[in-house]
Amino acid sequence: MSSVVQPPTLPGTPDQPVAPPPGKKQSTGIAAILEEIAAVLLMTFRAARMSVVPPFSWKGEFIEQTVLVIKRCFFPVVISTTFFGFGAPGLQGGNLVNVFGTVDRLGAFFVMASVREFAPWINGMVVAGVGGTAICADLGARKVRQELDALAVLGMDAVREIVVPRFLALGLVTALMNLIAIVFGVLGGWFAAVVVFGDTSAGYLATFSSNFTLPDLLGSIIKTSLFGFIIAAVCCYKGMTVKGGAEGVGRAVNQAVVMSFVGIWAFNFVFTTTLLAAFPETGNLH
Amino acid sequence: MSAPGYAEAPRGRRPTDGDRFKEGLAGPVRGVLQELGQIATFSGQAMAELRGVFRYTSEILRQVGILVTGSLVVVCLMQFVMGMQCATEANYVLRGYGATAYSGVFTAYCGIREMGPYMWGYIISAKVGCGLVAELGSMRINNEFDAMSSLGINPMRYVVATRLMACIIAFPLIYMVAMAFHNLANQLIIINQIGEVSLGGWEGVHYLFLRPLDFFYSEIKIMVMGIAIVLVAMYYGYNARGGPVGVGTATARSMILNLILVHVIGSTFTMVFWGLNPSMPVGG
Numbered sequence: 236m237s238s239v240v241q242p243p244t245l246p247g248t249p250d251q252p253v254a255p256p257p258g259k260k261q262s263t264g265i266a267a268i269l270e271e272i273a274a275v276l277l278m279t280f281r282a283a284r285m286s287v288v289p290p291f292s293w294k295g296e297f298i299e300q301t302v303l304v305i306k307r308c309f310f311p312v313v314i315s316t317t318f319f320g321f322g323a324p325g326l327q328g329g330n331l332v333n334v335f336g337t338v339d340r341l342g343a344f345f346v347m348a349s350v351r352e353f354a355p356w357i358n359g360m361v362v363a364g365v366g367g368t369a370i371c372a373d374l375g376a377r378k379v380r381q382e383l384d385a386l387a388v389l390g391m392d393a394v395r396e397i398v399v400p401r402f403l404a405l406g407l408v409t410a411l412m413n414l415i416a417i418v419f420g421v422l423g424g425w426f427a428a429v430v431v432f433g434d435t436s437a438g439y440l441a442t443f444s445s446n447f448t449l450p451d452l453l454g455s456i457i458k459t460s461l462f463g464f465i466i467a468a469v470c471c472y473k474g475m476t477v478k479g480g481a482e483g484v485g486r487a488v489n490q491a492v493v494m495s496f497v498g499i500w501a502f503n504f505v506f507t508t509t510l511l512a513a514f515p516e517t518g519n520l521h
Numbered sequence: 522m523s524a525p526g527y528a529e530a531p532r533g534r535r536p537t538d539g540d541r542f543k544e545g546l547a548g549p550v551r552g553v554l555q556e557l558g559q560i561a562t563f564s565g566q567a568m569a570e571l572r573g574v575f576r577y578t579s580e581i582l583r584q585v586g587i588l589v590t591g592s593l594v595v596v597c598l599m600q601f602v603m604g605m606q607c608a609t610e611a612n613y614v615l616r617g618y619g620a621t622a623y624s625g626v627f628t629a630y631c632g633i634r635e636m637g638p639y640m641w642g643y644i645i646s647a648k649v650g651c652g653l654v655a656e657l658g659s660m661r662i663n664n665e666f667d668a669m670s671s672l673g674i675n676p677m678r679y680v681v682a683t684r685l686m687a688c689i690i691a692f693p694l695i696y697m698v699a700m701a702f703h704n705l706a707n708q709l710i711i712i713n714q715i716g717e718v719s720l721g722g723w724e725g726v727h728y729l730f731l732r733p734l735d736f737f738y739s740e741i742k743i744m745v746m747g748i749a750i751v752l753v754a755m756y757y758g759y760n761a762r763g764g765p766v767g768v769g770t771a772t773a774r775s776m777i778l779n780l781i782l783v784h785v786i787g788s789t790f791t792m793v794f795w796g797l798n799p800s801m802p803v804g805g
Contacts, residue, residue, distance in 0.1 A: 311777055315784040322788025323635035326796055331626060334801055347614050360643055364776035372769025379765045481662040481765040485655020488772040492647045493595060500602045511613050
């Protein structure tokens, strides 16, 4: 008999470092980064395919995750966007339009600031920092406790059961949260315009609503939904490939949040430049 | 005799719906306040330990080295992306006013006053903050702090205060280097990609509106943000419990608080420094 029965690892004890399987060389440097990105993309494509191919056994988990992420992210999003809207675009943008002598144009400025820029990415950062880290920590813990192996033994596909619901939940929640972020960002700007600069609410709202175009809103929603997919793909991948014990989970969460931030910002720049170039009328002041 | 399950009810009576409603409202508030109090106590202890921290100068220098080699590249990369973003919006927003020639005003204020510090807060809380939670958390799980105490080494000083001092030393310098990349990205986008303004026209306005005092204020902003982030992160790492899961949860919790702190500190300091006095070199 050649098979040797391994002693079971107790849950909670750190795993012994596992040597890479024979024949597979551990790559380093740029190659390792490229391999990681490729693995994330492969998992994303698989998750995208699983989300349209029946059976839809992930429905319950999807609702659970959606509620969980909304519960965790709501107050951070509200507080962050209100303060940000008051500070950066409200006061500094107000200073700028004050020099031009048109404080009521702060409303128009907020279409650019809140709808196109800061509401999407603050929302992306909060969902990545709050929801994404929690997902990564949760999956990392499952990996360490070998629950993912148990799923495989039961014949269940980890991508279908675990990745797909989180993937869709983050894509939906990030887009929904974006609307809340826009509202509270504009509220922060209202404080700056009306309370600090002494403008009228009517002027602020009138310039805001006359500049708020459909491409802006749709662009904002599509952008944040894609942010959600980026966050979910990175965090799930990082969580499901945790190595080592407590230190491994911590390191995975750290890498996941840094990778999602870099992904969000790089994607944000490409998307905004494309949107502005494709719809030049969004830049007009009405 | 009270019914089973309601043994803790006040004065032996069943909790009414009103009691449960009050507890549901008061519980979270009490929890948040308790946690904030504990973080404040921890921060005070860490600050107090800073007095004797230079006994471990070699450890401080090692931590500075880790900060520079581990975080400098990603901070510079993110500030570069932020610079591209600021420059793009500067051009497109001011085009609406027909004032593209003044893109320099927007880029100067966007970078040094606002988005530089915010981006700094985001990436420091992600890279350095989460890293510290993971590191200190796994030290706590492996009982290394207890081992240090029993060897007569104060972990608050040897672990927490040295890292805090390393951040105080390294952060202003990392920020300066990163802001150089920010300004470089401004120039690349406005001059080389969009190209509606001449190099001289943009540089003249941009560097006219960048006052040295603004840079000093900006440094104050990022130092307060950075120290707050590091202290919160080390609090959650130092008090992690519950095995590998606990470390992950602690990391997630530290991110919630850090993201909120970054925005609150950022907009408070904007109000204090520039709120009613934009200190612009033009206008009435």
